[in-house]
Amino acid sequence: MAASPASPARDADIARAATALADASRARILLALAEGRALPASVLATEAGVSASTVSGHLAKLLGAGVVRVERQGRHRYYRLTGPAVGEAIEALARIAPPLPVTSLRASSHANALRRARTCYDHVAGGLGVALMGALLERGVLTGGDGRHHPETAERDRLSAPGNDTPYRLTDRGRAELAAFGVNADQLHGRRPLIRYCVDWTEQRHHLAGALGAAITDRLFELDWIRRGTRRRAIDVTEKGTAGLADTFGVAAG
Structure with missing residues (x-):
């Protein structure tokens, strides 16, 4: 039987x-979800500053656009x-969008907190993220690049976007060191690449993404070295984390 003709290529409905x-309001919902967590509508209504009935309409539009999905756990969504x-995409928009006006000390503190340490979907970004990436390279856990964005020679890399130009690799030494830390790279099988990187939009350097970046971040939370901040996406480094990051990776996070 002859193979059916391939479907014609179609433009993306941007x-x-x-x-x-x-x-x-929908932008605030997406920023809350950009931490990689699943949140109920009640929490998202609070983040967006709208009523429960209004947030339902916003979520329906985000679901229809395919940028949000729903998970059911018992009677809860x-x-x-x-x-x-x-x-x-949210990180990229954050890079090109004009900043919100800082009208209070609280807003200024949040902006500074995001720059120090934040989540980029499910991995660490900001100052902490690029410092950790630099430490992994310096210790020989990763190889293949210097952790820096070089706009003058970049071919595909752009600020606040997934990186493509630098072929980072996990070394044998790195595999053993991460296993001692509690991250078994051999078990990180799936659809996602083991190692990816993003060009951090605040630091303009690389931070680790991919399955390995997510696993390291999960381990940092598990050890209580980092905690989610009081404002969305911000991360706080605990006292135990300051000591652990310094002892394990040589990262000064205090």
């Missing part, structure tokens, strides 16, 4: 996705981003 994001690509 306008549909952009329309879903082009609302201040939780919402999360459909995948890392959505988180990467």
